[in-house]
Amino acid sequence: KQEVTQIPAALxxxxxxxxxxxCSFTDSAxxxxxxxxxxxxxxxxxxxxxxxxxREQTSGRLNASLDKSSGRSTLYIAASQPGxxxxxxxxxxxxxxxxSYGKLTFGQxxxxxxxx
Amino acid sequence: EPEVTQTPSHQVTQMGQEVILRCxxxxxxxxxxxxxxxxxxxxxxxxxxxxxxxxxxxxIFDDQFSVERPDGSNFTLKIRSTKLEDxxxxxxxxxxxxxxxxxxxxTRLTVV
Numbered sequence: 001k002q003e004v005t006q007i008p009a010a011l012x013x014x015x016x017x018x019x020x021x022x023c024s025f026t027d028s029a030x031x032x033x034x035x036x037x038x039x040x041x042x043x044x045x046x047x048x049x050x051x052x053x054x055r056e057q058t059s060g061r062l063n064a065s066l067d068k069s070s071g072r073s074t075l076y077i078a079a080s081q082p083g084x085x086x087x088x089x090x091x092x093x094x095x096x097x098x099x100s101y102g103k104l105t106f107g108q109x110x111x112x113x114x115x116x
Numbered sequence: 117e118p119e120v121t122q123t124p125s126h127q128v129t130q131m132g133q134e135v136i137l138r139c140x141x142x143x144x145x146x147x148x149x150x151x152x153x154x155x156x157x158x159x160x161x162x163x164x165x166x167x168x169x170x171x172x173x174x175x176i177f178d179d180q181f182s183v184e185r186p187d188g189s190n191f192t193l194k195i196r197s198t199k200l201e202d203x204x205x206x207x208x209x210x211x212x213x214x215x216x217x218x219x220x221x222x223t224r225l226t227v228v
Contacts, residue, residue: 004158036219043120043207043221044159089159102147102211103172106159 002027006090006107013080013114021075021110023090028068031093035064035075038087038109047088048075052095080114087111118142120220122208128226129198137193137223141210148191149209149217150183152176159207165191198227 003026013019023033032051036044048057048064050073056065063076077084091104121140129135141148150162164171165183182194191210195202205224209217 041222041224043122044209044219046218091159102149102164102166102217103161103174104151104159104217105161108158 002092002094002105004090004092004105004107006088006110008110009108010111011113013112015080015082015114015116017080017114018076018078019080019112021077021088021090021112023073023075023107025071025073025090025092025105027094028071029095030068031095033064033066033073033093034091034104035062035073036089036091038089040087044089077112080112082114082116084114085112118218120208120210120218122206122220122223124223125221126224126226128228131200131227132197135195135198135225137195137206137208137225139191139193139208139210139220140189141191141208142218143189145210145212145218147171147211147213147217148183148185149211150193151207151209151219152204153207153222154201154204162193162206195225198225200227203227 005024007022034049035047050057050066061078066073087109089109090107123138148165151159153159161174163173163177180196184192205222207222208220211217
């Protein structure tokens with residue numbers, strides 16, 4: 001059974017700092033990995049999706065890497081801003097074929113606070 | 117930008133009552149999902165739906181749960197007889213391809 005773990009559970013940084021969030025998964029047979037942002041009481045916003053054949057994806061100040069063989073992904077946020085404060089979730093889709101691709105397994109998230 | 121819409125945003129129900137949570141997926145999406153998040157816990161997969169039938173379901177999705185796409189635009193989750201432990205945020209998602217969904221903002225279900 002796939003298990004996804006995120007470290008740290010919470011992170012507080014001053015504005016402007018570069019930071020790294022970590023995600024690990026136990027079963028390397030994944031179809032893709034996604035990073036989501038969740039604001040309090042709100043839904044999940046997909047930030048980056050990395051297919052299993054890719055090593056990284058970038059969007060603006062965000063860069064996500066994937067090392068499938070070691071079961072790890074990192075989300076790098078450059079020049080953090082107070083508006084980046086949110087919970088960041090990592091989720092993997094299994095590569096078990098057919099309809100299983102849609103069954104995401106989530107980590108527990110990292111609560112990020114960026115203070116001015 | 118198109119988005120997944122969920123109603124209501126918050127529902128309070130008495131234990132034992134039936135509830136229906138409603139979702140309007142993005143119009144050209146073919147794959148539909150329900151997830152839930154109990155307060156303080158991980159987001160958990162409940163069920164996926166494609167071509168008018170359930171594709172996958174988790175062990176959480178027992179006989180008390182059902183899903184339906186009644187009219188080609190709505191996607192509903194019904195809980196037949198709610199229990200206290202059903203209290204959670206329920207998220208609907210839809211996608212054009214497996215594993216790349218857009219999520220709605222959720223319905224917070226409180227069972228009292």
